[in-house]
Amino acid sequence: MQREERLRSMLELLRSKGFATVEELSRQFYISLPTAYRDLRELEREQLIIRSGGGAMPVMAEKAHLPLDFRQVMNVSAKVRIGQGAAALLEPGSVVFLDASSTAASMVPFMDPKLDLTVLTNGLLTAVQLREVGIRTYCVGGRLVDNSVAVCGKLACDVIDQFAIQKLFFSAFGVDGRGVIVDMSETESSLRRYILNMPVTSVFLCDHSKFGRSSVFHTTPLEMVDYVVTDAPLPPESPRPRREVLVV
DSSP states (O other), rough: OOHHHHHHHHHHHHHHOOOOOOOHHHHHHHHHHHHHHHHHHHHHHHTSSSETTEEEETOOOOOOTTTTTHTTTHHHHHHHHHHHHHHTTTTTTTTEEEEEOOOHTTTGGGGGGOEEEOOESBBBHHHHHHHTOOOOEOOOOOOEEETTTBOOOSSHHHHHSOOOOEEEEOOOOOOOSEEEESSHHHHHHHHHHHHHHOEEEEEEEEEGBTTTTOEEEEEEEESSSEEEEESOOOOSOOOOSSSEEEEO
């Protein structure tokens, strides 16, 4: 296969799958890893893909089920504002849970160690970031979720049961047309629902691009969460949370 033909086929594969690792591309096209990296650099120069250390995605691909390092560089300015706004809801001495989403992780730079917080998370990278800023941190155990540096499952729930969580900060793939928070990950949705069934104050973090999205697994209706922190007013037809919408 000539290189031009291979590049076209590689782009078609990425567009059909949404994401592929360098190793997958190497096997698929019977090329060496260095050659696969060179091909991806060429597609990146043509602004046809977004490349990360372990793979690539097409520019117009949906953001569902993508590795965390991709999600961390999407809608960065909105996530920073949302993270800062959500951190303003933290109370001194409280016990909080941050899910493994990149949006929840955006709170970490704005979390003041002087608040004497106890933070529990199922995000491994989030746990590391929390420790780097001096926050008392506990990380749940459990099965590592594919394409996400998150742990879920019964072991995670068993650890969560040991804590008197007061506030939950979480995000998801989106909010569908009926106002239901949805996600592509069954296990992460299940873990969020488990905590939402506890007597916690829930804070949903969501940038404007996530409204109107459909997905496989339901987390909870929007009107069942306490706060929504977002970067734009909610769509007029959207249900409202129990307490407040914070537009940052």
